[in-house]
Amino acid sequence: MPLLAKPFPTEMTTPINLEGNKKMSVEAHRNLFCTAYDECLNEAVKRGWNSFTCVRCPNYTLTHVSPENSIEAFATQRKSA
Numbered sequence: 001m002p003l004l005a006k007p008f009p010t011e012m013t014t015p016i017n018l019e020g021n022k023k024m025s026v027e028a029h030r031n032l033f034c035t036a037y038d039e040c041l042n043e044a045v046k047r048g049w050n051s052f053t054c055v056r057c058p059n060y061t062l063t064h065v066s067p068e069n070s071i072e073a074f075a076t077q078r079k080s081a
Contacts, residue, residue, distance in 0.1 A: 005058035007036035012051040029053040
């Protein structure tokens with residue numbers, strides 16, 4: 001997936017809920033398969049954020065995450081850094 005714009009993660013004041021509320025789920029706030037995901041994760045750590053969202057990033061809407069690219073698939077496909 002090519003990037004068309006500089007990645008732009010945004011701090012979230014509430015943590016992402018791994019269970020339950022779909023509005024606050026990881027899949028609703030992050031594109032785990034974005035080529036800049038690691039860069040954004042590093043930025044969030046450097047800034048001391050408890051959580052971040054990708055929804056304001058111009059790259060967030062470039063691709064639709066299909067069911068085979070769900071959070072469960074991400075956990076099993078994650079490359080070692």
